[in-house]
Amino acid sequence: xxxxxEAEGLVxxxxxxxxxVRALSGVGFAVPRGTVFGLLGPNGAGKSTTxxxxxxxxxxxxxxxxxxxxxxxxxxxxxxxxxxxxxxKPCFDPTxxxxxxxxxxxxxxxxxxxxxxxxxxxxxERFGLADAANRVTKTWSGGMQRKLDVALALLHQPRVLxxxxxxxxxxxxxxxxxWAEISGVTRADGVTILLTTHYxxxxxxxxxxxxxxxxxxxxxxxxxxELKGGLDGDAVQVELADPGQQTAASxxxxxxxxxxxxxxDGARLHARVGDGAATLPALLAALEGASVPLASVTVAxxxxxxxxxxxxxxxxxxxxRAGLTGTEVAA
Amino acid sequence: xxxTLAPVAPARPDVRRGLALRQSVYLIGRSLRILRREPVYLAxxxxxxxxxxxxxxxxxxxxxxxxxxxxxxYLEYLTPGVVxxxxxxxxxxxxxGFIDDMQRGVMDRNLTxxxxxxxxxxxxxxxxxxxTVVQSLIVFGVGLLAGARYxxxxxxxxVVLLCATLLAVIFAALSCAVALTxxxxxxxxxVSQFLTLPLAFMSTVMMAPALLPGWVGTVARxxxxxxxxxxxxxxxxxxxxxSAVFGRAALLAALTLVMAWxxxxxxRAYQRSV
Numbered sequence: 372x373x374x375x376x377e378a379e380g381l382v383x384x385x386x387x388x389x390x391x392v393r394a395l396s397g398v399g400f401a402v403p404r405g406t407v408f409g410l411l412g413p414n415g416a417g418k419s420t421t422x423x424x425x426x427x428x429x430x431x432x433x434x435x436x437x438x439x440x441x442x443x444x445x446x447x448x449x450x451x452x453x454x455x456x457x458x459x460k461p462c463f464d465p466t467x468x469x470x471x472x473x474x475x476x477x478x479x480x481x482x483x484x485x486x487x488x489x490x491x492x493x494x495x496e497r498f499g500l501a502d503a504a505n506r507v508t509k510t511w512s513g514g515m516q517r518k519l520d521v522a523l524a525l526l527h528q529p530r531v532l533x534x535x536x537x538x539x540x541x542x543x544x545x546x547x548x549x550w551a552e553i554s555g556v557t558r559a560d561g562v563t564i565l566l567t568t569h570y571x572x573x574x575x576x577x578x579x580x581x582x583x584x585x586x587x588x589x590x591x592x593x594x595x596x597e598l599k600g601g602l603d604g605d606a607v608q609v610e611l612a613d614p615g616q617q618t619a620a621s622x623x624x625x626x627x628x629x630x631x632x633x634x635x636d637g638a639r640l641h642a643r644v645g646d647g648a649a650t651l652p653a654l655l656a657a658l659e660g661a662s663v664p665l666a667s668v669t670v671a672x673x674x675x676x677x678x679x680x681x682x683x684x685x686x687x688x689x690x691x692r693a694g695l696t697g698t699e700v701a702a
Numbered sequence: 703x704x705x706t707l708a709p710v711a712p713a714r715p716d717v718r719r720g721l722a723l724r725q726s727v728y729l730i731g732r733s734l735r736i737l738r739r740e741p742v743y744l745a746x747x748x749x750x751x752x753x754x755x756x757x758x759x760x761x762x763x764x765x766x767x768x769x770x771x772x773x774x775x776y777l778e779y780l781t782p783g784v785v786x787x788x789x790x791x792x793x794x795x796x797x798x799g800f801i802d803d804m805q806r807g808v809m810d811r812n813l814t815x816x817x818x819x820x821x822x823x824x825x826x827x828x829x830x831x832x833x834t835v836v837q838s839l840i841v842f843g844v845g846l847l848a849g850a851r852y853x854x855x856x857x858x859x860x861v862v863l864l865c866a867t868l869l870a871v872i873f874a875a876l877s878c879a880v881a882l883t884x885x886x887x888x889x890x891x892x893v894s895q896f897l898t899l900p901l902a903f904m905s906t907v908m909m910a911p912a913l914l915p916g917w918v919g920t921v922a923r924x925x926x927x928x929x930x931x932x933x934x935x936x937x938x939x940x941x942x943x944x945s946a947v948f949g950r951a952a953l954l955a956a957l958t959l960v961m962a963w964x965x966x967x968x969x970r971a972y973q974r975s976v
Contacts, residue, residue: 385975426814429976448816452712456814462807466736478728479817481713481721490710507739523811528710 375563376402380434409578413690418567455524465509514545605647614638623661729825770912782934783907794894796874797881830874853940861937868954875961882968
């Protein structure tokens with residue numbers, strides 16, 4: 372078995388007749404074992420629907436999927452023993468303590484008491500939850516609660532872990548903390564992770580490979596670097612001290628070798644360049660020659676946002692807003 | 703942080719065989735723990751049956767003077783009725799636990815774990831049975847303290863407990879099925895309110911069979927609350943016609959199986975919608 376997850380031609384429609392909402396129209400991808408695979412897309416793109424099919428929670432109208440080498444439609448019971456799932460919504464029992472949550476989950480999986488105890492202790496320790504373990508979880512912080520969700524999903528040593536937007540709603544510190552835990556999990560245990568996220572930087576940071584999903588379809592696939600490399604060069608952003616000089620500035624920049632398209636946005640000029648570091652000195656010299664004073668200059672590698680814009684034909688954030696105001700069924 | 707975790711032995715095949723049953727037991731434990739940690743809810747769960755018995759007992763005390771009630775006190779007549787009515791009303795809320803779990807991700811996690819749908823339903827229904835037995839014993843205790851005497855003795859009490867438990871399981875299963883299908887607390891409350899009080903009044907819970915208006919008597923014959931109330935009362939108040947008692951208990955048992963099966967099926971409706 373080469374791939375931990377294989378999905379092909381997944382189609383799913385919610386509702387019937389005029390109210391039908393097509394959530395997936397032919398999603399397919401393959402996830403190599405032991406990697407973190409990102410499913411990136413705006414709200415309503417079909418990420419959660421894909422995850423629900425792969426975790427046996429939902430069934431596709433068409434298409435096939437295998438997880439840990441097991442067909443999700445034919446052997447859902449065996450798939451469930453092989454996976455851990457952290458849904459988008461918190462999934463711990465708030466009236467129980469951390470340890471009680473872990474104990475029940477262990478029993479559900481039919482683990483022995485001693486295994487539950489030993490592995491539960493290790494997970495609590497590793498996620499920094501040991502001190503709070505015997506407190507009722509509704510008193511825990513949001514970051515701790517989310518880590519408990521992940522610990523619950525890891526208790527029975529799954530081969531594939533599904534994380535559906537694991538950091539949504541967490542503050543930046545808790546998010547960074549969760550990122551560190553997620554990368555630790557794959558490195559230490561060889562677990563394959565399918566991570567859905569609508570944070571571009573999260574996919575960039577964590578995913579070894581990723582697919583971009585938009586309107587129920589895969590629009591791009593590759594490593595974050597490959598996807599960004601597919602775009603032409605870097606982005607240079609110049610902020611003028613005097614907005615009135617944009618025409619002069621733009622003319623000056625256009626004379627520099629290696630500068631591609633230039634767009635003007637008030638006092639800000641964006642230019643695409645082949646190699647940011649090499650072009651910058653000439654660009655600055657040209658601006659100085661034209662006596663244009665600057666407020667700031669930044670050079671950036673292309674972001675996944677740029678990739679998304681390229682492949683989906685709309686900016687990620689406008690797609691995200693459209694997804695939120697549209698139907699939530701497909702979220 | 704990234705130290706390798708100890709491996710765990712997966713459930714062995716022989717362990718798996720009894721797994722569904724043990725999962726139910728752990729799920730009952732979970733529900734009892736939730737009840738224990740909500741002291742106000744627990745207090746009202748235990749107080750409610752006392753209130754019914756004492757309130758209706760006082761309000762309708764003179765009703766027993768009417769011909770048709772025989773020579774027993776109204777409190778004695780009312781006790782088995784209040785037991786089954788309480789069982790039904792508490793059970794009507796059984797689905798709220800499922801809705802709480804659905805609104806969080808707990809239901810989704812359970813359904814992607816190797817826990818059987820049957821175990822999830824059995825756990826919820828068996829928990830309701832435990833609550834019903836405790837509530838019923840409280841009603842008996844209060845009745846005895848208030849001076850009621852039950853000629854049927856321990857055998858009569860056991861029959862009442864059995865009927866009340868079956869009725870509780872029927873309504874708990876219905877409540878769970880509604881919860882899984884409609885997935886909204888408000889809808890569940892609506893359905894439950896709509897059903898429980900009318901079903902209690904369209905029965906012999908409070909009024910002797912001979913005194914029911916004609917059409918109510920007809921409805922009562924098809925009302926499971928009345929099956930439970932009659933079987934309970936006959937067994938508890940002495941000298942019962944056992945074949946009639948067991949006939950009604952058998953009807954309740956059959957309906958219990960049908961409802962439990964329906965509730966398990968309702969998971970399909972839930973999974974289609976997620």
